[in-house]
Amino acid sequence: MHSTKLPPDGPICTGDHLGHLPTVSVIIPTYNSCKFIGEALASVYSQTVPVFEIIVVDDGSTDDTSQVLRTMTDPRIKHLTIPHSGISVARNTGIQAASGEVIAFLDSDDRWRSHKLERQLTVLVSEPEVGVVFSDFIRFNEDGFLPNQFSFMPELSSLRTRPSSRGEGHVVLPDAFCQLVNFGEIPGYTQTLLIRRVAIDGVLFPPNLRVCEDLYFSMRVYEKTQVAFIDEPLVEVRRHTTNVSRPGVEMAFHKLKALETLLRDVELPDHRKAVRIRIGKQLLAIGYSYFWQKSPAQAARYYLRAARYPECRSNALAHLVALPVLLFLKRRNGND
Numbered sequence: 213m214h215s216t217k218l219p220p221d222g223p224i225c226t227g228d229h230l231g232h233l234p235t236v237s238v239i240i241p242t243y244n245s246c247k248f249i250g251e252a253l254a255s256v257y258s259q260t261v262p263v264f265e266i267i268v269v270d271d272g273s274t275d276d277t278s279q280v281l282r283t284m285t286d287p288r289i290k291h292l293t294i295p296h297s298g299i300s301v302a303r304n305t306g307i308q309a310a311s312g313e314v315i316a317f318l319d320s321d322d323r324w325r326s327h328k329l330e331r332q333l334t335v336l337v338s339e340p341e342v343g344v345v346f347s348d349f350i351r352f353n354e355d356g357f358l359p360n361q362f363s364f365m366p367e368l369s370s371l372r373t374r375p376s377s378r379g380e381g382h383v384v385l386p387d388a389f390c391q392l393v394n395f396g397e398i399p400g401y402t403q404t405l406l407i408r409r410v411a412i413d414g415v416l417f418p419p420n421l422r423v424c425e426d427l428y429f430s431m432r433v434y435e436k437t438q439v440a441f442i443d444e445p446l447v448e449v450r451r452h453t454t455n456v457s458r459p460g461v462e463m464a465f466h467k468l469k470a471l472e473t474l475l476r477d478v479e480l481p482d483h484r485k486a487v488r489i490r491i492g493k494q495l496l497a498i499g500y501s502y503f504w505q506k507s508p509a510q511a512a513r514y515y516l517r518a519a520r521y522p523e524c525r526s527n528a529l530a531h532l533v534a535l536p537v538l539l540f541l542k543r544r545n546g547n548d
Contacts (some may be wrong), residue, residue, distance in 0.1 A: 227499045232364070233333060234330035234408075235264035238313030241302035242268060246276040248450065253284065255323035255448075260330045265290060267306045268320075272296030277320075299415035300425045307416065313409055317402040321450045324403075331379060333407040335440050338378035343411030343437025345381060346430070348405045349447035360445045367395045369441070388439035388484040393474075395433055400430025403447045411437040423463070424470035426465040431474055435483060461501045468494045485523070492524025499531060508535050 238256055249268075255264055266286070270293045281291050294305055303317065314336065318324060323421055332345040351358040362368060371391055373382040384391060392399060417425045417431045471494055476485045488516055499514035512535055518528035 233261060233337065234313035234318055235311075236262070236314050236333075236406075237306075237310035238263055238266045238316050238318060238330060239303060239310060240266065240308030240318050240320050241306065242273065242277055243271040243296065243299070243302070244273045244275045244277060245320035246273070246280045248292075248321040248445055249277060249280055251323050252318055253289075253322045255326070256318065257286070258326045259324065260327050261333060263288060263329070264312045265310070267292065267309050269294060269302040269306045269309075271299065271302040284289045290537065298419065298422045300419045300421060303429075303465060304416045304419075308411065310409070315319060315405075315409060315503075317405060318447075319403055319449075320532050321452065322403050323448045323450075323506065325446050325448065327473065329406065331442055331444065331446060332381075334379035335376045335381035335442065336408070339376055339383060339438070339440060341394045341438045342376075342383060342440045344405060344407045344424065344430075344433050345440045345442065346401070346406075347400055348444055349401055349404050349449050349450050350445040350448045353451040358451070361397070361399075361430075362443055364397050364447075365395060365399060376394065376440055380443070380444070381442050384439045384441065386438075389435045389483050392434055392439070393486050393490050398427050398431065399441065400427050400434075401447070402426040403449065404469040405430065405433070407433060408437070418470075418473055421466075421470055421473060423466040427470045428468065428474050432477065433482070434476060442482040461483070461498060461505075464498050464501065468498065488521050489523045492518045492521035492528070495521075496524060496528060496531065499528075503531070503535070511535060 227525040235237065240249070240252060253266070253385065256263055267290045268281060270281070270291065272293070278293070281289070290309060292305060292309060294302065298506045307315065314333075316329065328347070335345050336342060346358050348362040350360040369392050374385060375381070376383050411433055415429065415436070417429050421428060468491065471487060471491045475484060475491060478484050478487055479495050493520035495514045502511035502514065512532060515528045515531045515535075519525045519532075
């Protein structure tokens with residue numbers, strides 16, 4: 213575990229072995245995270261390559277976050293305060309204020325491992341056509357570390373890639389958007405992204421989404437540029453009682469809303485088709501959840517919605533055919 217005591221300002225080393233490095237802007241949205249933001253900033257200070265600026269956007273905190281930030285004397289910190297508007301607006305505020313050549317995000321209750329930026333910059337600098345690099349991450353709580361995220365992504369084993377010119381990265385072969393949007397757990401955690409500024413021109417987080425906004429944002433970036441990833445956990449994501457994310461069918465609905473928002477804004481026909489297929493799968497997954505909750509009417513509702521997408525119609529109809537079995541079992545058990 214990291215200490216909340218901050219190290220001296222600046223990186224441990226300069227990263228001269230990488231040659232010319234683009235300037236890095238780090239965007240940290242925060243809301244009532246006075247207990248954790250010291251650790252987040254410490255993990256940025258401990259990076260083994262230089263950081264150009266750190267933009268902390270306080271989203272109307274009502275705790276002691278402002279007082280904690282006032283104790284930070286590093287001149288690279290820009291402290292912005294906005295009325296409480298949600299994480300999408302806070303991140304967008306940071307993007308608009310950033311002046312670095314590459315953008316990185318860190319939530320104020322999470323932390324980076326010390327070589328996070330160095331690993332990703334090695335890939336980015338050696339691959340001029342790559343506009344974004346993401347990585348694996350690992351969750352933790354007061355009891356220790358949990359399984360890393362890539363262990364929940366079996367699709368990675370069949371992803372079409374090539375090794376990066378330098379570093380231990382993998383460049384996703386075209387079309388990255390169509391490959392990645394098909395994942396069950398779409399790899400788009402904002403805290404792991406390192407993005408060239410030119411790759412996010414015109415791309416912002418959707419203010420109407422307060423959950424799964426990262427899914428939308430990352431896929432819009434993946435739509436515009438070549439993508440690479442590093443299969444090493446470079447970010448530590450904290451699990452605690454005030455996390456926005458929620459498990460189960462509630463999260464499935466948030467994903468569905470993000471995918472429907474993505475479909476509204478994606479333009480290329482192949483990309484729209486890929487998103488439609490993914491929406492159909494999401495609707496099927498929700499219907500399947502209701503099936504196992506023994507709610508056939510709700511299950512049928514989402515199977516019928518999935519059937520509106522031609523690519524998923526046959527699968528949706530097959531699920532509908534299975535619903536009478538559930539009704540029979542309910543009657544047999546005397547639950548009708």
